[in-house]
Structures are given as C-alpha cells and as structure tokens.
Amino acid sequence: MTPIKEDYLKIIFELGGAKQEVSNKQIALALGVAAGSVTEMVSKLKKEKLVTHQPYNDIALTKKGLDQAILLIRKHRLWETFLAQKLEFKLADIHSEAEVLEHATSPELLAKLDAFLGFPTHCPHGGVIPDQTGHFQEESYTVLNQIPDGQVVTIERVIDDHELLIYLQDIQLKIERQVKVLKHEPFDGPIAVEELDTGRQMNISFKASHNIFVTDENGDPLKIDKKARRLKRD
Known part of the structure; x- marks a missing residue:
C-alpha cells in the first residue's frame, strides 16, 4: 500500500470513519487537499474494499x-509517544519521524515498544492508541466548529498535522484546556473562544476549528444530531 493511501486510511479513522461516516469535505480540510483529490483517492480505496x-x-x-x-495508527502513535516522551521531540516534529519508523516496525518490535512505554492509551496529540487486540477507547468526533456560541467544551485531541500543531503552539492552545465558544464569524471566518482558567481570548481559524476535537465539560463525548442540527450528549 502506498503512503498516500495509508494517510487516507489514518485520517478517515481519526475523523470517525471507524464508527460513522465522514464527509469528503472533512477529509479535504484535514489533509489540506482539494475535494477532487479526495474523490479520486476514495474511489481507489473503494475498489480495494477498504x-x-x-x-x-x-x-x-x-x-x-x-x-x-488500526495497525497503522497503533504503530504511528506508539512511535510518536516514544519520540515525545523519551527523546523529547517537539510535538510538531514527531509526525514525520513516526511516518518513517512505522514502516520498519515488526510485530515483535511493536509489542516490545508498547510494553516499554507502559501500554499508553493516548498519543501526545490526544488520539487513542489501539491495543494489541485492536481495541481502543471511545473518543469524541465532534469538532470545535460544530459547537454553538456560549457552550463550554474541553479540547480532547487534534489532527496530527505539522502545520496545525505549529499554529496551535503559536496561539498556545493545548489539549485538556476548557474553552467557551464566544462567536462564530460569518463566511468561514474564525471562531472566538475564551480559556476558562486564564480568561485569555483567542481567534481560531476556520480550518483549524475543523481539526480540533472536543468533549463536554466533564470529558464525555459529544455528538451532533445532523437531522435536528443540535448538540446532544451520548
């Protein structure tokens, strides 16, 4: 399988494709590619019954x-955890290194790496790490952009993308922070949020807001009722 196909499988998984359907637009925003490119690759993946x-x-x-x-995600996120925790790589830099390492990882090495790290359940970006049986914890597939004004949420995880991580580092938005959504600017504008613990306000870009996943105030997953267009808890 080509690295590009692997990237698509991983991003569909990250967006929730293991539990529900994801849109062409979601994939395009997450990968930073044109919608036509997504359509073409999805067609290839469908032919391979993926x-x-x-x-x-x-x-x-x-x-x-x-x-x-699951296997790709497990390899990638275990290496990301190793690079961040043991070699002290910056979070924005671990993705590309993990991409190289995952392709040279045997099942035995993967099992020993998992044990060495203490069987972590989440990577440094907040994403779940499937265990050796393929089981993984439930996570939220609700993105910040979907949250209505006035709602308080917790930043659970972010898409593993170098540019996004640099951007979030610059605006100092971190995982597990609670924020209140203040305002969605029209015409695909940014979202204004306020950190609850500091009172600091910031604007988060339209694209970034689609790649930041959130839970409720208690850390429980949220879902959007597409028919009713309203927020509801699991």
Whole structure:
C-alpha cells in the first residue's frame, strides 16, 4: 500500500470513519487537499474494499480498511509517544519521524515498544492508541466548529498535522484546556473562544476549528444530531 493511501486510511479513522461516516469535505480540510483529490483517492480505496462510499454520500471504513487503519495508527502513535516522551521531540516534529519508523516496525518490535512505554492509551496529540487486540477507547468526533456560541467544551485531541500543531503552539492552545465558544464569524471566518482558567481570548481559524476535537465539560463525548442540527450528549 502506498503512503498516500495509508494517510487516507489514518485520517478517515481519526475523523470517525471507524464508527460513522465522514464527509469528503472533512477529509479535504484535514489533509489540506482539494475535494477532487479526495474523490479520486476514495474511489481507489473503494475498489480495494477498504472503504464504503456511494455517490453524493459519505465515507466509512470497511472491516478490512479498519483493520489496516488500526495497525497503522497503533504503530504511528506508539512511535510518536516514544519520540515525545523519551527523546523529547517537539510535538510538531514527531509526525514525520513516526511516518518513517512505522514502516520498519515488526510485530515483535511493536509489542516490545508498547510494553516499554507502559501500554499508553493516548498519543501526545490526544488520539487513542489501539491495543494489541485492536481495541481502543471511545473518543469524541465532534469538532470545535460544530459547537454553538456560549457552550463550554474541553479540547480532547487534534489532527496530527505539522502545520496545525505549529499554529496551535503559536496561539498556545493545548489539549485538556476548557474553552467557551464566544462567536462564530460569518463566511468561514474564525471562531472566538475564551480559556476558562486564564480568561485569555483567542481567534481560531476556520480550518483549524475543523481539526480540533472536543468533549463536554466533564470529558464525555459529544455528538451532533445532523437531522435536528443540535448538540446532544451520548
């Protein structure tokens, strides 16, 4: 499998494709590519029975695609954890190094790496790490952009993207921080939020807000009722 196909499987998993359908637009925003490129690659993945997709409908991983995505995610995030915790790499720099290491990781090495790290359940970006049986903890697939004005949420995890991580580092937005959504600017403008513990206000870009996943104040997953267009708890 090509590295590009692997990137698509991983991003579909990150966006929630293991549990629900994700849109072409979500994938395009997460990968920073044109919608047409997503359509073309999804068509290839469908032919290989890695995803399900009907014209004008959303995308989800098949059992075959999920199995491959879980293994890729497990390798990648364990190496990211090792690089951040043991070698003290900056968070924005661990993705590219992990991409190289994951392709040279045997099952035995993977198992020993997992044990050496103490069987971590989450990577430095907040994403789940599947265990050796493929099991992984439930996580939120609600992005910051979906949260209505006035709602308080907790930053759970972010998409593993170098530019996004540099951006979040610059605005000093960190995982596990609680923020209150103040205002969505129109025409794909930024979202104004306020950190609860510091009172600091900041604007988060439209693209970044689609790649930041949030939970409620207690850390419980949130879901958006697409039909009713309203927020509700699991």
